């Protein structure tokens with residue numbers, strides 16, 4: 706009986722773990738959109754989930770707020786745990802109950818988006834205001850001069866900007882221009898998701914072949930505190946690492962061990 710319950714639990718847990726990032730991302734973006742909608746609509750024009758074609762690729766911007774005070778470019782991260790990072794580091798880490806995970810510096814990610822937008826719109830960088838928003842479930846321990854804030858602070862941060870950068874006419878034209886660049890066709894949007902998935906698949910293939918997807922050197926198997934992982938042989942020049950399945954199932958392993966222990970008692 707206990708075994709059946711355990712198996713059911715494991716199946717439910719795995720299903721939850723697979724769906725979790727999708728659900729979390731969706732809720733995160735939705736809640737920021739809901740909060741932004743409280744900004745005075747005569748002053749701030751909001752475009753949520755913009756997909757903009759830039760040269761040979763498409764960029765996805767979580768939220769754009771267009772105002773005479775500038776164009777706010779908002780990147781949302783719906784993570785929990787301790788978030789650590791600085792302006793210039795390539796990666797940030799999130800620490801969830803002692804488990805560390807790396808993710809690409811969102812300030813850099815946002816800068817890349819702004820750079821693409823500034824080219825498309827023919828505007829200088831100083832017309833844009835980057836904001837990184839973390840859900841209130843995160844514990845921000847970042848060391849940055851950039852706007853890295855909690856979801857509930859977003860409108861206050863936006864309203865704090867009062868220097869005029871555009872005229873009312875500029876805003877009308879900008880909204881039109883951005884709307885025309887924004888891909889709304891569900892078919893093209895699907896294509897974009899496929900492209901992203903293809904890049905991920907290519908990366909996974911390279912890793913399976915033992916090749917570092919970042920620099921092309923070979924990957925080496927290493928053992929660490931939280932389990933085994935593949936690290937780039939070009940370390941420390943390249944710091945690419947990829948956890949093995951064992952590390953991904955760290956929590957599951959712990960739970961299974963606990964359960965087995967309880968049976969043996």
Ligand SMILES: [Zn+2]
Nearest residue numbers: 917920937943
């Ligand atoms: Zn490498």
